[in-house]
Amino acid sequence: MNERTMDNKSPEESSFYHEKGKYSGVLAWLMSTDHKRIGLMYLGALLSFFSVGVTLGVLIRLSLIAPGAILNAQQYNEVFTVHGIIQIFLFIIPGIPVAFGNFFLPIMIGARDVAFPRLNRLTLWLYLAGAAIVMLSLFIKGAPPDTGWTFYAPYSIQTKANVSLAVLGVFVLGFSSIFTGLNFVTTIHRMRAPGMEWFRLPLFVWTLYATGWVQILATPVLAITLVFIVLGRVFGVGFFDPSKGGDPILYEHLFWVYSHPAVYIMVLPAMGIISEIMPTFSRRNIFGYKAIVFSALAIASVGYFVWGHHMFTSGMSDTARIVFSFITFLVAVPSGVKVFNWVATLYKGSIEVDSPLLFALSFIFLFSIGGLTGLIVGSLAPNLHVHGTYFIVAHFHYVMFGGVGFSFLAGLHYWFPKMFGRMFSEKVAKIGWFFFFIGFNVLYFSMFILGYQGMPRRYFEPPPQYHGWSVVSTVGSWLLALGLIIIFSNLISALFKGPKASSNPWGGGTLEWSIPSPPPAENFIEIPVVDSGPYGHGKRE
Amino acid sequence: MMSVLFPSAAFGHDEKVPAGPGIVEKTGATIPPNILFHDENGATVKLGDIITKPTILSLVYLTCDHICPQVLGGLAVALPGLKMSPGKDYQLITISFDAHDDPATAFQKKANYVKATGMSFPKDAWKFLTGDRESIERITDAVGFHFQRDLHGFIHPVVLVFLSPRGVITGYHYVSRYQYGVEYPVTFSAAELNAELDDASREVVTLGVTKPVLYCFTHQPVGQERFFNLLVVTGIVTLLSVAAFFVYLRMTSRRSGS
Numbered sequence: 001m002n003e004r005t006m007d008n009k010s011p012e013e014s015s016f017y018h019e020k021g022k023y024s025g026v027l028a029w030l031m032s033t034d035h036k037r038i039g040l041m042y043l044g045a046l047l048s049f050f051s052v053g054v055t056l057g058v059l060i061r062l063s064l065i066a067p068g069a070i071l072n073a074q075q076y077n078e079v080f081t082v083h084g085i086i087q088i089f090l091f092i093i094p095g096i097p098v099a100f101g102n103f104f105l106p107i108m109i110g111a112r113d114v115a116f117p118r119l120n121r122l123t124l125w126l127y128l129a130g131a132a133i134v135m136l137s138l139f140i141k142g143a144p145p146d147t148g149w150t151f152y153a154p155y156s157i158q159t160k161a162n163v164s165l166a167v168l169g170v171f172v173l174g175f176s177s178i179f180t181g182l183n184f185v186t187t188i189h190r191m192r193a194p195g196m197e198w199f200r201l202p203l204f205v206w207t208l209y210a211t212g213w214v215q216i217l218a219t220p221v222l223a224i225t226l227v228f229i230v231l232g233r234v235f236g237v238g239f240f241d242p243s244k245g246g247d248p249i250l251y252e253h254l255f256w257v258y259s260h261p262a263v264y265i266m267v268l269p270a271m272g273i274i275s276e277i278m279p280t281f282s283r284r285n286i287f288g289y290k291a292i293v294f295s296a297l298a299i300a301s302v303g304y305f306v307w308g309h310h311m312f313t314s315g316m317s318d319t320a321r322i323v324f325s326f327i328t329f330l331v332a333v334p335s336g337v338k339v340f341n342w343v344a345t346l347y348k349g350s351i352e353v354d355s356p357l358l359f360a361l362s363f364i365f366l367f368s369i370g371g372l373t374g375l376i377v378g379s380l381a382p383n384l385h386v387h388g389t390y391f392i393v394a395h396f397h398y399v400m401f402g403g404v405g406f407s408f409l410a411g412l413h414y415w416f417p418k419m420f421g422r423m424f425s426e427k428v429a430k431i432g433w434f435f436f437f438i439g440f441n442v443l444y445f446s447m448f449i450l451g452y453q454g455m456p457r458r459y460f461e462p463p464p465q466y467h468g469w470s471v472v473s474t475v476g477s478w479l480l481a482l483g484l485i486i487i488f489s490n491l492i493s494a495l496f497k498g499p500k501a502s503s504n505p506w507g508g509g510t511l512e513w514s515i516p517s518p519p520p521a522e523n524f525i526e527i528p529v530v531d532s533g534p535y536g537h538g539k540r541e
Numbered sequence: 542m543m544s545v546l547f548p549s550a551a552f553g554h555d556e557k558v559p560a561g562p563g564i565v566e567k568t569g570a571t572i573p574p575n576i577l578f579h580d581e582n583g584a585t586v587k588l589g590d591i592i593t594k595p596t597i598l599s600l601v602y603l604t605c606d607h608i609c610p611q612v613l614g615g616l617a618v619a620l621p622g623l624k625m626s627p628g629k630d631y632q633l634i635t636i637s638f639d640a641h642d643d644p645a646t647a648f649q650k651k652a653n654y655v656k657a658t659g660m661s662f663p664k665d666a667w668k669f670l671t672g673d674r675e676s677i678e679r680i681t682d683a684v685g686f687h688f689q690r691d692l693h694g695f696i697h698p699v700v701l702v703f704l705s706p707r708g709v710i711t712g713y714h715y716v717s718r719y720q721y722g723v724e725y726p727v728t729f730s731a732a733e734l735n736a737e738l739d740d741a742s743r744e745v746v747t748l749g750v751t752k753p754v755l756y757c758f759t760h761q762p763v764g765q766e767r768f769f770n771l772l773v774v775t776g777i778v779t780l781l782s783v784a785a786f787f788v789y790l791r792m793t794s795r796r797s798g799s
Contacts, residue, residue: 182786185790186790189790189791190790213783216783216786217779217780217783220779224775239768245765246765247765250768384723
């Protein structure tokens with residue numbers, strides 16, 4: 001895996017940014033089938049939606065400490081719904097696979113592109129179309145959706161808000177997700193470089209593989225469920241309406257049959273990023289490679305059978321509840337295996353605490369809190385107490401934002417030099433991380449306390465005894481937002497003013513660090529021949 | 542069989558008879574004293590003769606396996622917390638609105654719920670009455686309780702009726718909350734029952750506050766089975782095609798990486 005340089009051009013000039021294609025200007029990007037360009041467009045879109053989602057989140061926190069001053073009750077319902085829809089469907093579910101997966105999957109397995117480059121471009125278009133439809137539902141006549149991001153029936157069938165349009169948007173996004181999964185699975189099966197055996201694949205690739213199957217299998221269930229919602233609203237078909245022979249509980253089942261595996265669509269690639277970062281920054285081979293691989297596959301498969309834990313209080317037989325609770329405990333085991341392996345990788349390592357590692361370590365800490373509180377809400381008796389409270393809100397923000405969000409930022413800092421060929425300021429990145437990390441815990445840990453005390457979620461005006469911790473939580477949201485502003489200003493200024501990055505600034509051992517930063521148009525001059533496992537080979541330059 | 546509890550708005554205090562099951566409050570009206578029922582021992586009793594104290598009247602059907610047992614159970618465990626003593630200051634009457642129920646079943650149920658109170662309970666303080674269709678219609682009409690026969694039982698509202706010693710309806714207590722998964726899903730607050738019995742003893746009539754009331758009903762939609770079959774078929778087809786895709790990827794040769 002030696003670094004290969006281009007013969008007569010500098011790495012900058014031969015990068016994919018300078019490739020001349022059929023189109024120019026914006027179309028050179030929109031019509032491109034280059035996985036790197038598609039990945040970057042996804043990244044731009046994701047981060048734009050993320051910033052909108054965060055702004056809405058800060059608005060929710062503001063409204064909660066002064067109900068009525070900024071938003072009225074209906075607007076509050078709309079804002080938390082749109083916050084959820086944007087962060088879940090437009091940012092975190094597509095998130096890591098479409099941005100980093102697109103950019104790095106082919107490079108990491110030694111390929112020139114994904115298996116179906118044009119299908120890849122179609123997924124981007126579908127994503128943009130889906131996002132546009134969701135956005136349209138906010139602004140056209142009628143009200144923005146006010147059902148919560150879960151679109152629970154029967155309210156989603158009855159409300160006058162623009163639920164049909166939002167649901168259609170999510171449906172289109174679902175197809176984008178299915179095609180991405182199909183493309184990645186095929187790419188990993190078919191496009192590996194000579195010698196890149198299954199157990200020589202970088203762990204990020206393995207998690208994309210497991211995620212791909214979940215996308216292919218689970219997303220159709222969401223699609224059909226959303227079709228039923230639209231049929232109910234437009235044609236009055238009563239799948240979920242008891243007065244017409246339907247059943248609202250059925251909606252909850254169908255929805256969570258997709259939406260719980262979707263948690264693993266988000267989390268598995270996040271775990272993949274951490275598995276890349278830990279060996280690089282501790283200068284060690286990953287501890288327990290195969291255990292991490294099999295735990296990813298175990299999470300992806302067992303994750304299909306735990307959806308009932310979202311519905312412990314909805315009306316299920318005790319047998320079903322006990323079984324779902326038990327399987328929920330089972331799915332915690334492979335996650336525990338991973339955490340153990342990451343920590344063990346650090347042991348006796350030559351650790352360099354650069355910003356990607358800081359974010360990765362924060363991931364382990366926050367994801368562990370999210371996971372362990374998941375066991376609390378996954379057991380039947382405590383679930384009755386905390387169901388529908390801020391405890392749940394805190395729990396899933398620790399998993400999704402503390403887990404996937406931090407991992408996304410870890411990946412962004414880790415691969416930034418490779419993607420853009422520029423270095424950012426380490427110092428500013430760490431300052432940003434500090435505010436973000438502290439703000440995050442102040443914001444969401446208070447919610448655990450509020451939830452334990454019984455504060456119900458989704459209330460516009462919480463009872464006065466919860467005011468104190470609500471204020472603490474809101475102050476946390478300001479710190480968090482400040483951290484994000486520092487982090488992204490640092491990255492944006494690095495895009496324009498950052499010093500040029502070498503091909504391997506961190507000393508990573510996987511294939512992407514063996515090619516110039518930013519990578520050339522088709523990644524490799526010659527397809528590399530792989531003769532060893534993925535980690536522990538890189539030299540910092 | 543699936544039972545679903547579904548809150549719905551209670552009917553207000555007007556004379557409109559609802560099309561379906563529900564409550565039309567008759568507060569202030571007097572129960573006709575001459576309605577005949579059988580008590581749990583099989584003896585014939587006249588309603589006017591047994592209503593001599595403040596009375597909590599509940600209307601259920603004895604073969605119900607949904608919310609009716611929960612209501613009576615919740616009521617039974619609330620009784621020890623009351624200020625008044627049963628049999629002396631107040632009594633309970635449970636009337637079955639299913640004409641097929643007989644005194645033998647009533648006897649069993651009574652033993653069950655009296656035991657559930659966990660206190661020494663005078664024999665006559667809780668009566669379980671059954672009767673013919675005509676008597677049932679008279680009492681349910683008198684208290685404005687409308688029910689409907691269904692495939693697997695009855696659809697009916699869940700409510701307690703408070704009667705004064707002279708048989709005047711002094712108030713209704715709607716059951717509007719069902720806590721899933723706990724030992725007693727339906728609970729009654731002793732403070733509320735105390736106040737309502739106190740009103741009944743003094744014959745103070747209180748108008749019902751419009752409050753969501755729970756209905757007891759069975760729910761097994763006819764189309765559900767076909768729908769599930771559809772889901773099973775599409776699910777299996779999806780799984781098979783995904784499995785075939787996997788086998789295809791594994792069996793055919795790898796394309797060159799370029």
